[in-house]
Every structure is written in structure tokens, then in C-alpha cells.
Amino acid sequence: MDPLLSSSKPSFWSAFVIKTKKVLKWLLILIVVIGISSIYWKYFYTYSEGYRAGLLQKFSHKGAIFKTYEGEIILSSVSSNRDVTLASEKFLFTVTNKTLMRQFDTLQGLSVIVHYRQKNAPVFWRGDSPYLVDSVKVRR
Numbered sequence: 001m002d003p004l005l006s007s008s009k010p011s012f013w014s015a016f017v018i019k020t021k022k023v024l025k026w027l028l029i030l031i032v033v034i035g036i037s038s039i040y041w042k043y044f045y046t047y048s049e050g051y052r053a054g055l056l057q058k059f060s061h062k063g064a065i066f067k068t069y070e071g072e073i074i075l076s077s078v079s080s081n082r083d084v085t086l087a088s089e090k091f092l093f094t095v096t097n098k099t100l101m102r103q104f105d106t107l108q109g110l111s112v113i114v115h116y117r118q119k120n121a122p123v124f125w126r127g128d129s130p131y132l133v134d135s136v137k138v139r140r
Contacts, residue, residue: 041120042120042121043119043120043121043122043123044119045119045120046117046118046119047118047119047120047130048117048118049115049116049117049118050115050116050118051113051114051115051116052073052075052091052113052114052116053075053111053112053113053114053139054073054074054075054076054088054091054111054112055073055074055076055109055110055111055112056071056072056073056104056107056108056109056110056111056112057072057073057074057090057108057109058071058072058108059071059072059095059104059105059107059108066124066125068094068096068125068126068127068128069094069095069096069101069104069127070092070093070094070095070127070128070129071092071093071094071095071104071133072090072091072092072093073090073091073093073112073114074088074089074090074091075088075089075090075091076088091131092128092129092131093114093116093129093131093132093133094122094126094127094128094129094131094132094133095127095132095133096126096127096132096134097134100133100134100135100136103136104136107136107138110138110139111138111139112136112137112138112139113136113137113138113139114133114135114136114137115133115134115135115136116131116132116133116134117131117132117134118130118131118132119132
């Protein structure tokens, strides 16, 4: 057998296929990592955290398939001398804690302070609002 014909070097096409498979494997890994990171950032990363104070106007259990507890607080920005709110903004939120849900049922119509965590977008099984309330206090 001629030593020149039985060279151990792979042909151009087999080397091309091997390199292409390697590139596609790394590209697939990169796409999966970017996809998982973007889903985490969009739906589970806490974008902001803080407190809101106002009048608890509404608290309800709603949803067609996934029932969630949704609330609404009136944030007053300008009040008259008779404790009547002249200018207001609504703060819509979701409650996921079961013990907190019972507290909200008894606080409607009262002035409250809530602590919230804001996500970048709501997840359908967690509620309609990106604001998740995790504590409540009655404002005196």
C-alpha cells in the first residue's frame, strides 16, 4: 500500500462537517442560555421595591382559570381641608401570600401602607399586575 494514499489527514469536507457541528453546538448552547436569562429577567427579576400608601378601595379574587387576589389602592396626591381627595392615582397590585389575603379582606376602606416588589412583566398564574405586595400596615 502506498503511504501517500493512506494519509491520516481528514478530507476537507469531513473537517468542515466537524467544525460546523462544533459551531452549531455552541450556538445552540448560547441560544438556550440567552433564552433562559431573558425569561428570568422579564418575569422573575425584581425591578423595583418600595412602599405605597393610600386608601384600599378594592380587593377581589378573580380570574378565569388561575384565580388570583387583586387589589386597588387610591394614592392621593392632593387633599382638601375636609380629607377629600382631589387628585388621585390608582395602584393596582397582586397578593400571593395566603395570610396576607385574609388581612386585606378586613382592611377595605382604610388607609394602608403596603410593601411591594415590581417585576418587569406579570406571569399569568401569578396575577394581572407586575406589583406583588408582601406586607400591609394600617396607616394612622
